[in-house]
Amino acid sequence: MPQYSYSQSLKIMLIPYIIIGILWFPLTFLIETYYDSILISQFLVIQITTAFLFLIGFYYNNTSIYDIYWKIAPMFFVPYWSKGSGNMILPVLVYFYCIKQNYTYFRFWPGLQYEDYRNVAVKQQYPNPMIFWPIIYLGFEVVPSIMIFLGHLPLYYAFISQNPCTFAYNFSIIFTISAIAIELIADYQLFPYRSKLLKGDCDVGLWRYSRHPNYFGECMYWWGQYLCQLSFGFENAWTIIGAACIQALFSFYSIPDMETHLLKKRETYATYKKKVVSSFIPWFRMEK
Template sequence: MSGSSWRHHRYGPAIISLIVYLPAVGVAWWVVTTAPTQSVLWNTLIADVAATLVVFVASVLTRNSSIYDPYWSVAPPLIAIYWFVAIGNAELTPREWLAFGLVLLWALRLTFNCMRRWRSYAEQDFRYLDLKARFGRLYPLVDLLGIELYPTVLVFLGCIPLLAVAESEESLGLLDGFAVAITFAAILLETVADEQMWAYRKTRTPNAPICTRGVWAYSQHPNYVGELLFWWGIYLFGLASGMSAPWMIAGALAMTLLFVLISVPMMVTRKRERYPNYDALVKDIPVLFPKPF
């Protein structure tokens, strides 16, 4: 690919992501193996931030902040397996296998969906374009702090219950069953929601600009509901491990606040701008959480 053609190549996002993320993971590994502190938690956070900085530099050089988007799903399985191996034994416990398997399944599915929707590197999330237009010269700072470092810290907090899983000597119990059920149901809901939306977009007509079928008939954002359930499922794994430190819930709570107060309102505003009759089309569909009856 020559000139700017790489920006418009269908597999450009996947290729560029691979080129960027391999050195980012390498930097993270170098940090955790050379960090001066004895705390696995802090070493991992420092490595996580270092990897994010690598991605940030790439976003500046390529002028596309969407290169950070896959980081949300790439980081958790790497954090999980590092903790399970660094803290526990080389042989994973049954709880570690369950937690890691679900985190990996979630990560693979979400990353695949991200790459499937990202049709060329010339595309960029509308939210980033809006922020760039709004902040002008200050946008690189907004990009670093708000678009990249903030989600990195948020996801790291969401992963902290996995540290309890790594440190636990508790046997599997009923709460593990709930954790598995909630986490798997979350992944299933996200999968169904994304597949139904993908199918809908292929047949969308002016008379039906909004998807209101399948799980989308019960929530305007069922994929977000699934994402929230996933992080609460991870929290349940921490509880099942016998750890009850209050800070373990910080990630799940922060995720909930992010989606309820920022992500969902932003998407609703966007849809209202694009579709003047949006409120009428979804008047009987809850914004986020489905009605119990």
């Protein structure tokens, strides 16, 4: 892989997203001339822009060009869904979540030499480009793009609904704010360890009670979206599919895979794992 400076890497990473930002609504209006549905238009725009980012990543031979997409796309389609609803709180929360996620990502991002270890593992397992790149596109880009759409789908029905249960609605807002705060605090506490400023296992703050409090906050955010929609009634309760799929992804893939990775990476992690017994929900420690 060619070596790029940080400034070159930043341009290569961000310019495709600037292009996506410029083209998002023209693409939306074009699609809506054929399909009079903002759900269909936004789903198709998400898939078109995902394919565009895949081609950019393929050109630069870097799978992590896509990494920030799921933290960018909601900043376009959620406000579009909210138009005419008069609801400003939910789009603001989505923006705050996305900005926080991007800030956390770029805080440690070293440049284009970085690729997610999971993508690297797939490349090592399937070195044939004819196999590797389709796996990356379908499994690591198309599927997450569908998940961010489904995860935020409850908000669409919240925007077009009226007269929520005030208590339930306010609770969902507080729940979502708490989720973002938990993930923000967890990321802040992890940063010195992730950036190699400190060595060893992060065993401070939230990390003393959960091995993955950032994942806990992340999943709480998606359940917050669903709880918000649920405050308007049970008519669209089926939108639980988004939060449920994301929860399943973290519970059955992301957390076990990260645990395996950390056990291989650090010998001390096995001891940390015995002390911090919960891999997800913050819980009591076991010191002995």
